[in-house]
Amino acid sequence: MKTKMDFPTINQRRPDGMKENGKPYRVLIVDDSMFVTKQIEQYLTSEGFDVAATAVNGQDGLDKYKELYPNVDLVTMDITMPVMDGVTALEKIIEFDKDAKIIMISALGKQDLVKKSLLLGAKNYIVKPLDRKRVLERVLMTLKK
Amino acid sequence: MRVEYINPFVEAAFNVLREVLNVEIKRGELYLKSVSQPVLGVTSIVGLAGDVEGRVLFDMAESTALAIASQMNGEKLASFDDLAKATITELANMITAQAITKLHDLGFQFDLTPPAIFTGDNMQVTDTEIEALIVPIEMKFGKIEINVAIREKN
């Protein structure tokens, strides 16, 4: 009879959300839609990331970034949001921490907006609708930049 | 309203709905609606600004909205709750944003405001002096009417 040990476990590899020291990367999700936040959260936690906080607009995102700092590795930033839009929040977070790793995640794919975001210091830009594989790829790419 | 404005909305609606719902989508005939109009039960609205002013309404029955939200969340939602509302407003946001991106490529400068949602029976929408063009879309979950009203600024 086979014992449990005979089966290789699926999770023998280190999940992508873990650093080499075994601790998870900490992510702040900024989006005004509960639907999108839940979606990104599911993608990230399935790979072992720690969603340290979520924020519902740019101002909230900026405040939470400052609260979490320096224990935050990555931010996903929506653009179309009430109170403060994501491009303004990007600018303000970079002002506070020029090394912040921010990925814009927007339904808008306008070239000038993509360019502007990258010029302001965003590390990556993903256009919604979201796809699990693409989000995880870009997140890893950004963390390794 | 200029005809160039409407096609990007039709295309964006098709692309986004196909991608997030993974079902067959059919388009009905476009038609014009007059100033005051009843809506179907769940209406999400996105405002437009920039070279133009106007708004886009996404209008559907609550049962349709609930079926769409369930499909997009990968789980059957029991009632039209906050998550379901957030899902439908994000769908409206994604379609409008993709249309605006296409319009941008054609040289039009449009911006959008964060979406809002209204629910309830016997609602009416009244736009003064803007005629609306309706794009009806049919799928197994029911019907969505995308109601586009755009006016050039003077």
Ligand SMILES: [Mg+2]
């Ligand atoms: Mg948004």
